[in-house]
Amino acid sequence: MDDKTLLALFDRFEKSSASEMKYSGNGYSFELRRKEAFVAPAVQYPGGTEVKTTSVETHAPAHVASPAPHVPAGTEDSGISSGNELIKSPIVGTFYRSPSPDAPAFVDAGKKVKAGQKICIIEAMKMMNALEAEINCEIVKVLVNNGDMVEFDQPLFEVRPL
């Protein structure tokens, strides 16, 4: 699928009244869900529908001046234990550990997850993008706080492949 088609699909979804859409094929797979499909309407995330300009200092990834520390390249220098891997953010957005503010977190440190299991949500422009584990693994460490802004490629979880 080319990017035009992909963007057209996103567009179509946005304009439709559907609250959920799943696609897989041609090497792509994604799930789109509207916020309403996830969260009880009355409940709002701190950075949810009314995303306002929160002071940047509270968000770890936004840095001042030096660009180097943003994205630990690969596993070198990232201080993770040998044999462990990092799950990184596929998009820029707001990181949520649970499907709604009062629901339990998808995963905690020590939890074993199967490939395909949801581990967090990344919200961008009010679209809730569920992130799934690609491999069977054990969560060693959650690297980002709930509600923080995450950059593309920013490590979210340290995991131990099972």
Add this chain to the structure above:
Amino acid sequence: MIKRLMVANRGEIAVRIIRSCKELGIETVAVYSTADKDALHVRLADIAVCIGPPKSAQSYLSVPALITTAIRTGCEAVHPGVGFLSENSNFAREVKKAGLIWIGPDPDVIDLLGDKVTARDTALKYGLPVTPGSPGPIAKKDEAVAVARECGYPVIIKAASGGGGKGMRIVWKDDDLEENLTIASNEALANFSDGTVYIEKYLQNPRHVELQVIADGKGGVAILGERDCSVQRNHQKLIEESPSPGVTPAMRDAMSSGARNLFSSLKYCGAGTIEFLVVGEAFYFMEVNARIQVEHPVSEFVTGTDLIREQILVCCGQPMTIDPDNVQLSGWSIEARINALSPGKVTRLDVPGGPGVRFDSFLYTGATVSPHYDSMVGKLIVHDSDRQKALTKLLRTIDELKIDGVPVNTETQKKILSSAIFRSGQFGTGIYAQLEATL
């Protein structure tokens, strides 16, 4: 005034915007793809956010990534730069919907000017001549033949939503019209999701002349002289100058007055360019570029303004610092685009200097020129009292510019600038083809 602005772009133009912001006391947020993590715009900005992988569609063209970043970093405005999403009305609308200031004209104005058929009609309404052609879209062969015969061959079929040479066909006789109409329409459909085409008289070897405009959104319009961008290769500009050697004061006044009416009536806000094709003393409206342009520095030199600053000021509701009724053009400015011939890493950079010399670039020693983006790595711009002196200066500075590690087009640029035809000032957009054998 705003406190923080996001630059939704990369490379030389992102660096350029950040520089003006610093002087205006505005903090900047840079966005970058993983290929650009060590880029100069990332280093210069106050805050930098990685928004995606190298592929532009997933980074610099990703509306959700850009909007999310602007909001979460506390920006009040978004500057789109050039290229990428700079003339994308959908992005402009999303920016405004998020409560942010769009450094550019209103999305509806972008739409109106982006559709070439509507833009032509609008230009006509404000007294600007357009190339003879179909009054609207052409779908049938018979209509096409009638229009082509009326204008006289050759004619050019163009895509209503097009640009960059796609969906364009030049036709020399009746027999070839039908086939080319179909091809152009299919090409337009494939490239712009809109198969609408129209027909115009094809001007042979015209000059490409454009006026620089800054407008305040309330009807105030400053025209900052013209630029001649006739030296192009495959519709990509290579050398630009201001003023144009082919524009007389009378032509400049006539073009300016039509342009002023047009921009004023549209309540246009920000920087814009109105392009004309010029043959002899006749000029024909071509299109409006609803953004700042790569070649803006030559206009900055001859008018003594900072166009990025003016653009930000007017879009943030501040008065422009230019007096629209008293714009003085002084001397001559020429720009040579420096394009990489292949990607690489800069091992040593020697930047030319001296009075009236400016090098706008994202290069530094150690910088990487990535294969993912535009090949332009810098712009060498000079200013002197007349064309001859400016030309001599540009050739001198090109000789001084040394970029080790990344091959660039300086030899070609020197040959063009030294050619008798360029020196004569008498040339049109065919100049590159005329010189190509010698380059």
